[in-house]
Amino acid sequence: MSVMYNRVALIGLGLIASSMHWAMKRGGLAGEVTGYARSEETRETARRIGLCDRVCDSAAEAVEGADLVVLCVPVGVMGAVAAEIKDALAAGATVTDVGSVKRDVIAAVGPHIPENVHFIPGHPMAGTEYSGPESGFAELFDDRWCFLVPVEDTCPDAIAKLRAYWEALGSNVEEMDAEHHDLVVAVTSHAPHLIAYTMVGVADDLRRVTDSEVIKFSAGGFRDFTRIAASDPTMWRDVFLTNKDATLEILGRFTEELFALQRAIRTGDGDHLFDYFTRTRAIRRSIIDAGQDTDAPNFGRTGTPKS
Amino acid sequence: MSVMYNRVALIGLGLIASSMHWAMKRGGLAGEVTGYARSEETRETARRIGLCDRVCDSAAEAVEGADLVVLCVPVGVMGAVAAEIKDALAAGATVTDVGSVKRDVIAAVGPHIPENVHFIPGHPMAGTEYSGPESGFAELFDDRWCFLVPVEDTCPDAIAKLRAYWEALGSNVEEMDAEHHDLVVAVTSHAPHLIAYTMVGVADDLRRVTDSEVIKFSAGGFRDFTRIAASDPTMWRDVFLTNKDATLEILGRFTEELFALQRAIRTGDGDHLFDYFTRTRAIRRSIIDAGQDTDAPNFGRTGTPKS
Ligand SMILES: NC(=O)c1ccc[n+]([C@@H]2O[C@H](COP(=O)([O-])OP(=O)(O)OC[C@H]3O[C@@H](n4cnc5c(N)ncnc54)[C@H](OP(=O)(O)O)[C@@H]3O)[C@@H](O)[C@H]2O)c1
Ligand SMILES: NC(=O)c1ccc[n+]([C@@H]2O[C@H](COP(=O)([O-])OP(=O)(O)OC[C@H]3O[C@@H](n4cnc5c(N)ncnc54)[C@H](OP(=O)(O)O)[C@@H]3O)[C@@H](O)[C@H]2O)c1
The missing domain is CATH 3.40.50.720 (NAD(P)-binding Rossmann-like Domain)
Known part of the structure; x- marks a missing residue:
């Protein structure tokens, strides 16, 4: 070139x-x-x-x-x-x-x-x-x-x-345009980051489950959150402070949905859970088809970690 | 053997x-x-x-x-x-x-x-x-x-x-013992799964950002949630219905923390955000040191997707 x-x-x-x-x-x-x-x-x-x-x-x-x-x-x-x-x-x-x-x-x-x-x-x-x-x-x-x-x-x-x-x-x-950009990234990046940070903070904070347990047993899902929550604190502080409106809007929607799912768990509404989880599965397929991720299980992590 | x-x-x-x-x-x-x-x-x-x-x-x-x-x-x-x-x-x-x-x-x-x-x-x-x-x-x-x-x-x-x-x-x-087991997996696996399912559902549901945008621009963090949220609906319905108490306890803690971070965003409290994000970063390092994940950036995904 x-x-x-x-x-x-x-x-x-x-x-x-x-x-x-x-x-x-x-x-x-x-x-x-x-x-x-x-x-x-x-x-x-x-x-x-x-x-x-x-x-x-x-x-x-x-x-x-x-x-x-x-x-x-x-x-x-x-x-x-x-x-x-x-x-x-x-x-x-x-x-x-x-x-x-x-x-x-x-x-x-x-x-x-x-x-x-x-x-x-x-x-x-x-x-x-x-x-x-x-x-x-x-x-x-x-x-x-x-x-x-x-x-x-x-x-x-x-x-x-x-x-x-x-x-x-x-x-x-x-x-x-700038407004739409900020909303798109609030959904696809900023809200997911805040949620991951939150979940990792909660795990770190629990008295009845030790940090070393959280770390040892992280392969069940938690570790994928920690990767995101390892991102640079300065960058992300600035992102949330400057994309405040769109991020708070998405987090508001997130909290609503989370409450609905919590209610389904509490009341034993298995159909609600099943339908919700079926719907979210389809999105994954589309992301792989769009070439935005690998379809190797676990991102291609084998059973044997590198170190 | x-x-x-x-x-x-x-x-x-x-x-x-x-x-x-x-x-x-x-x-x-x-x-x-x-x-x-x-x-x-x-x-x-x-x-x-x-x-x-x-x-x-x-x-x-x-x-x-x-x-x-x-x-x-x-x-x-x-x-x-x-x-x-x-x-x-x-x-x-x-x-x-x-x-x-x-x-x-x-x-x-x-x-x-x-x-x-x-x-x-x-x-x-x-x-x-x-x-x-x-x-x-x-x-x-x-x-x-x-x-x-x-x-x-x-x-x-x-x-x-x-x-x-x-x-x-x-x-x-x-x-x-069974009680401690159920709490440990609620933190390291069950709550993270429910949260990922929720976030993917919210993204799928937004009127002002299309599904195709969510998919195209997923590399900013969202796609890591979709992998988790692609897990089997039957298995996960059963998990949440049967590990109800521990999952709801962790989700309660999660919501509290999320509200505190949302408040920090709303009020512009950058120090709170920075400190929180700094703390969560350390956990990632420990997980890699414990051999429970790879430290290749992005789980070793290269810039070029497989398909
Ligand atoms: N990381 C991502 O995933 C990502 C993705 C897309 C876009 N972005 C955006 O890209 C930008 C940079 O992110 P990054 O990940 O490359 O950050 P980074 O690796 O943390 O690097 C930031 C750089 O900015 C410099 N810097 C900070 N304050 C400065 C100042 N007042 N004057 C001059 N230089 C200053 C830092 O210098 P010192 O090293 O001397 O402190 C450092 O070289 C951010 O706006 C971020 O939002 C990041
Ligand atoms: N997947 C994970 O990440 C994971 C990790 C640790 C533990 N687990 C646990 O492992 C167990 C199995 O999970 P999996 O991922 O292997 O599930 P899976 O791939 O969905 O397979 C479930 C199997 O159970 C069979 N099955 C369902 N109902 C049955 C019944 N009433 N009688 C006989 N067979 C029946 C299914 O048969 P059909 O194919 O004929 O429907 C299928 O072969 C679950 O309890 C799960 O909680 C899963």
Whole structure:
């Protein structure tokens, strides 16, 4: 593949940025990749492992002369980072972000973007439970979806170019508006994460079942929750605080349904339970057919764990 | 390995029974394995794939002359199956079961067991989201835990023999009483399953986000819930109806915590969220250290799905 942007600046050097870097290198998509992270420690790590062609000591320095700037920081600091770089942005550059929430990020970042710069919010729907500069890998975005959430009056050519770039990184691209985006991710990601965090917290907290029992006997379902609940606390705090309305709406619906199922258990209404569980089974099949998961039992975990 | 029981009868020929069969064959643990399932269709499938040395047309016939009988049916029918076989049981035989709930199964099965037969309830903490005679594999129990829940005055030699048998099937064995067992599995398995079922039901039910969106964008966390929520409806209906008290207790605690986290989101209490998420992260590490899961990101799913 050929170079799509001459200089790409990655601000924040965690899981998403490092995966973008390796995917860009795999495809030869960028002339030069510059990078910046808040801490000296992360910048040092990046230099050591060859993450970015050039690691800069300020965000402003990293974005100088870049034709694509990608904000890869937690959503709660997107606005502050945009303020830091705004005077250093090149005319005609595109600024995008990878934040998991869009309405709030648009409100925080939008006002800092100069007239002559394109701002095209984005969100790759891909991640793992690991974070930091060493957690990335080139394949993270392959066959995953990436949302683009253009704001009004954005130049169509700039959007088309960013779309082609994400496709070259391996993703399928879907455009939607910010409000709908935030609701879709509240259902498919944010509410599931909060619920998993809650369940793991409850287990950790019970007096009559010890932590070591919870850990030993986790293979019955609980361990799948712990993977999700191992995700980065800063990122997720920010997600819930900034996608408050949609998350609370879904959690409200969830609580209603949970109460109905609890009532069915209490009253011994087996038919209600059976019908409910039959319906949810079909969704799994569709996800596998859509290529969004493996159909190997237990995600292909064999009976013998790795360690 | 050498033969541990001369004849093992498997009643019910689904995931657990078929996995036990292949694991017995792997280890050469049984002289002969007989089997029975309710439907002609399942018995035919079993004959076709070589599941059991002999597939019988009644449960009573299958248990005749067996020194180990394993009840591998949903917990709601354990009592009825025990009544069916009680007159055919050989003196000195051991009857065990693999049901996910113990207090209720003991109450249902116990009264049918003749004086001269050992009854030692069990529960292998291993499973997948698949069911039926063709879903089993020899490695299912490797490095997983198996609970034995002996009732009062059981012959220690019979327990020791059953323990050695489960170890030969690949498991680690833990003894505990029925009440504690039911609470431990309510936390590590039953409540997580109900919560996953609920979340998948909510997603399926939303008007403003379509099913196809839920499916397309499931990689953000939701798909891990769908795997759990694809488990067999009959089995899980029975589990919740028979482990009612412990499940409702845990769900009560869960709802409390969820409300506290919802309040933190609503009031913008980031510290509460951050602290909670930091605490839950540690549990994941312990589960991996305990060999109960793989630490490959995303359970080792690569960016490229299988299909
Ligand atoms: N992880 C996922 O599953 C996932 C999926 C899709 C989208 N996202 C979104 O992607 C973004 C990044 O997530 P991630 O998983 O890559 O996070 P991560 O691995 O935790 O990395 C975050 C990076 O941001 C840097 N950072 C934090 N505050 C900063 C500031 N004020 N100025 C400059 N750099 C700062 C951190 O620097 P230090 O290392 O120096 O602290 C770190 O390099 C988030 O907005 C998240 O919502 C994440
Ligand atoms: N799956 C798990 O993850 C898991 C884990 C640990 C323990 N368990 C426990 O193991 C037991 C079996 O589960 P499984 O997953 O192996 O189930 P499964 O794959 O659905 O198989 C159940 C078997 O029971 C048979 N059956 C049902 N009612 C019967 C009756 N009245 N008489 C005779 N046979 C009958 C079925 O016969 P047909 O095929 O003819 O209908 C089928 O062969 C359950 O008690 C469950 O709680 C399951």
